[in-house]
Amino acid sequence: METATAQMELATVNAGFDSMIHEQLLDRRQRLENARTSEGRHDDISRLLGEVDAALLRFESGGYGVCIDCHGNVETDRLMNDPLMTVCLGCLTDKQRNSLESDLQLAADIQRGLLPKAGIACDVWNVDFAYHPAGIVSGDYVDIIERGDEFFFLLGDVSGKGMAASLLMSNLHAIFHSLVPTGMPLNELMLRANHLLCESSLANQYATLVLGKANRAGDVEIANAGHLAPALLKNGMIGELNHSGLPLGMFCSAEFEVNKVTLHKGDSLFLFTDGVTETMNPSGLEYGTTGLFNAICGSDPLAPNEMIRHCLSHIDTFRNGAARHDDLTILALAYN
Numbered sequence: 001m002e003t004a005t006a007q008m009e010l011a012t013v014n015a016g017f018d019s020m021i022h023e024q025l026l027d028r029r030q031r032l033e034n035a036r037t038s039e040g041r042h043d044d045i046s047r048l049l050g051e052v053d054a055a056l057l058r059f060e061s062g063g064y065g066v067c068i069d070c071h072g073n074v075e076t077d078r079l080m081n082d083p084l085m086t087v088c089l090g091c092l093t094d095k096q097r098n099s100l101e102s103d104l105q106l107a108a109d110i111q112r113g114l115l116p117k118a119g120i121a122c123d124v125w126n127v128d129f130a131y132h133p134a135g136i137v138s139g140d141y142v143d144i145i146e147r148g149d150e151f152f153f154l155l156g157d158v159s160g161k162g163m164a165a166s167l168l169m170s171n172l173h174a175i176f177h178s179l180v181p182t183g184m185p186l187n188e189l190m191l192r193a194n195h196l197l198c199e200s201s202l203a204n205q206y207a208t209l210v211l212g213k214a215n216r217a218g219d220v221e222i223a224n225a226g227h228l229a230p231a232l233l234k235n236g237m238i239g240e241l242n243h244s245g246l247p248l249g250m251f252c253s254a255e256f257e258v259n260k261v262t263l264h265k266g267d268s269l270f271l272f273t274d275g276v277t278e279t280m281n282p283s284g285l286e287y288g289t290t291g292l293f294n295a296i297c298g299s300d301p302l303a304p305n306e307m308i309r310h311c312l313s314h315i316d317t318f319r320n321g322a323a324r325h326d327d328l329t330i331l332a333l334a335y336n
């Protein structure tokens, strides 16, 4: 997710970034001094102390966060994870790059294990999804959680990119799989998930998310935390479920509205992340929702897997070989 709001959030975080990093470095220095007096691995500790002192020196001279190889900027999220980082991603050695890639691959395997089963269907609902990370790991979240005769569907997009975003996505998965079985109402689920995310994530980490609950009668309750409006397809027409609140994890005291809609035989819901609408073609034009709605809406209702296939092939044609920059996730639900 790379929106204007996300950039504003990042600017706020950058203001406190220096003092946070400085504090972290001093804390690490103190811990190393403590370890030096109590433990035997003095070589290792002296080396690490040298690295911390060098980082503090760079901090004082204004050179902190500058790549020692290319003099470009070291990525902020990587510095937050490891304040001793001295080179940018582009300047890693082959060995460092391989090690990072194998960590990311492990994270990707864990993430794939969190995805719902493909082609979920019961006698009244037919559900399918597509999950296409832009890199090795994704910051998108898609989920189906069954509970008795009902099921919950979730589609979200976490702020940031890479490993940090994928960890926050795993966190969302854990939060909802713990909360849903308690049977609390939808607005309460959102409130609790928001509190938990506020408590557990950094200030610049949040998620936009749609949470829905569907029953066998076709009744759907939906809460939207700042995510793109889901599309409702009915009798060959398409409309957007426009009610939306604040992202999860941004404001601890946020409240969430729940809206209801009833689907009849042949009606569908279509949810997507901004990787769909913000797909660019080689001239820099955005795909948007108009193209998307044309691709999925016809006089005959399409099954979820067909809607997704039409949408993906329409996007591919539009993109016309231009590079993909964002994770792309789609969730489609049809009531039979």
Ligand SMILES: [Zn+2]
Binding pocket: 067, 068, 069, 070, 071, 072, 087, 088, 089, 090, 091
């Ligand atoms: Zn560099």
